[in-house]
Amino acid sequence: MPEATRRIVIEPLTRVEGHGKVSILLDDNNRVAQARLHIVEFRGFERFIQGRPFWELPVLVQRLCGICPVSHHLCAAKAIDGIIGVDQLTPTGEKMRRLMHYGQIFQSHALHFFHLASPDLLFGFDAPVEKRNVIGVIAEHPDLAVQGVMMRKFGQEIIKATAGKKVHGTGAIPGGINKNLSIAERDELLAEVDQMMEWSLKAVEIARQYTLTNLATVSEFGAFDSNHLSLVRADGAMDLYDGKLRAIAADGSQIIDQVAPLDYLDEIAEEVRSWSYMKFPFLKKLGPETGWFRVGPLARVNACDFIDTPKAEAARREFFEVTDGVPSNLTMAYHWSRMIELLHSVEVIGDLLHDGDLQGDDLVAPPGERRGEYVAMLEAPRGTLTHHYRVDENDQVTMANLIVSTTCNNEAMNRAVAKIAEDEISGAPEITEGLLNNIEVGVRAYDPCLSCATHALGQMPLEVKLIDAEGNTVDRRTRP
Numbered sequence: 001m002p003e004a005t006r007r008i009v010i011e012p013l014t015r016v017e018g019h020g021k022v023s024i025l026l027d028d029n030n031r032v033a034q035a036r037l038h039i040v041e042f043r044g045f046e047r048f049i050q051g052r053p054f055w056e057l058p059v060l061v062q063r064l065c066g067i068c069p070v071s072h073h074l075c076a077a078k079a080i081d082g083i084i085g086v087d088q089l090t091p092t093g094e095k096m097r098r099l100m101h102y103g104q105i106f107q108s109h110a111l112h113f114f115h116l117a118s119p120d121l122l123f124g125f126d127a128p129v130e131k132r133n134v135i136g137v138i139a140e141h142p143d144l145a146v147q148g149v150m151m152r153k154f155g156q157e158i159i160k161a162t163a164g165k166k167v168h169g170t171g172a173i174p175g176g177i178n179k180n181l182s183i184a185e186r187d188e189l190l191a192e193v194d195q196m197m198e199w200s201l202k203a204v205e206i207a208r209q210y211t212l213t214n215l216a217t218v219s220e221f222g223a224f225d226s227n228h229l230s231l232v233r234a235d236g237a238m239d240l241y242d243g244k245l246r247a248i249a250a251d252g253s254q255i256i257d258q259v260a261p262l263d264y265l266d267e268i269a270e271e272v273r274s275w276s277y278m279k280f281p282f283l284k285k286l287g288p289e290t291g292w293f294r295v296g297p298l299a300r301v302n303a304c305d306f307i308d309t310p311k312a313e314a315a316r317r318e319f320f321e322v323t324d325g326v327p328s329n330l331t332m333a334y335h336w337s338r339m340i341e342l343l344h345s346v347e348v349i350g351d352l353l354h355d356g357d358l359q360g361d362d363l364v365a366p367p368g369e370r371r372g373e374y375v376a377m378l379e380a381p382r383g384t385l386t387h388h389y390r391v392d393e394n395d396q397v398t399m400a401n402l403i404v405s406t407t408c409n410n411e412a413m414n415r416a417v418a419k420i421a422e423d424e425i426s427g428a429p430e431i432t433e434g435l436l437n438n439i440e441v442g443v444r445a446y447d448p449c450l451s452c453a454t455h456a457l458g459q460m461p462l463e464v465k466l467i468d469a470e471g472n473t474v475d476r477r478t479r480p
Helices: 054-064 069-083 091-123 134-140 142-163 183-213 261-267 297-303 310-321 333-353 410-424 433-444
Strands: 006-010 020-026 032-039 227-232 244-248 254-259 268-271 280-283 373-380 383-391 397-403 462-467 473-479
Touching: 006 433, 020 433, 032 410, 054 069, 054 383, 054 397, 069 091, 069 142, 069 373, 069 383, 091 134, 091 142, 091 183, 091 333, 091 433, 134 142, 142 183, 183 310, 183 333, 227 254, 227 297, 227 373, 227 383, 244 261, 244 297, 254 261, 261 268, 261 373, 261 383, 280 410, 297 333, 297 383, 310 333, 410 433
Parallel strands: none
Antiparallel strands: 006 020, 020 032, 227 244, 244 254, 268 280, 373 383, 383 397, 462 473
């Protein structure tokens, strides 16, 4: 690497959940020598839940995040189902959890698209920073701003009705759920479904038109070939709550398929690098150099064979018309695929609300043969989420491994940062704020949840330095 003579830091990353930064090193010729996404916060959930009773996990681990707590709540609950030997929930338990999950997908996708990503899409990547925010959207596109608020509110009301609270609920318990959906709750939610469907169809069209209108730019902006990984149903359909692993290559050929969550360690490993608290997962059979993959809406739309709700399936088919039926590897296509999932979610919600099983009284399945270890997966808004636990004979957690969605996208986000930096910043006569926002646009496309994704391997030493007035280190103390 050429000797770096200039360092540019984007800190903090804006309009993302959690704390992160990007560092860019320029050489003597003002060319990008290195560009990295750094996760600068550390949250040790995998360690401090050790020793806790396993039945606490669905409530404990969701404290990782205030944006996607339902995903961790449900994934932990699914893992605990396995620990206590419950392989099949009651119809009411299963459908209430699904309703909770699709409410979470709906509210999270609406929040990201309308409030975090839309300023870039509506005003341009280099628009004035005082305009390029949700206040600017409210000023110039009040209808869209209201839609975003009301759509997120609808998803949050579903979560409240199924989990007891909008944030950090307690609805999922070992073996099932602790409440059903009352007729009054059902009717209140059903009254909003048609409006949510109309707005979701419009959101798909906004994302579609943006992509097609700017296809020349989108085709180059942070785009690169990659593998894609997601859960799919046994028949290949998209399923955001359950399924088995499928990974495809950039051309659509299958790498793995129908791998059970319990067998994930046979197929997936994680690499650690010194400059980030976030790990780098990869497919073992391909290795860390070529086995990295993308997850989330783009990967799910690419990897599934079909979507089992009609309006979202029609939107998926339009999505593939752009690529003549092969997977899309465009980073900015995350927005279009995310809105397809938004539409799919409200279709599923509408179907579930008409299902009488939601008013059933059989909420919890009886426990079966106890297991000391289990792995659960689901598709969180940002991608495939894995919870792996071991417990001892005293019901205490002895090991936890959480591979979260944003972690799976770590390598892809770093490659997007590097490509955009090289394309937009290398050789630029002036590095403007708008130019640097291009980097953030590439990261935001993945809708990262950085607080969920922070993990580290090994020890975290404490180091204290004493610095004199000239900036020289005069003393140093460390503690492992």
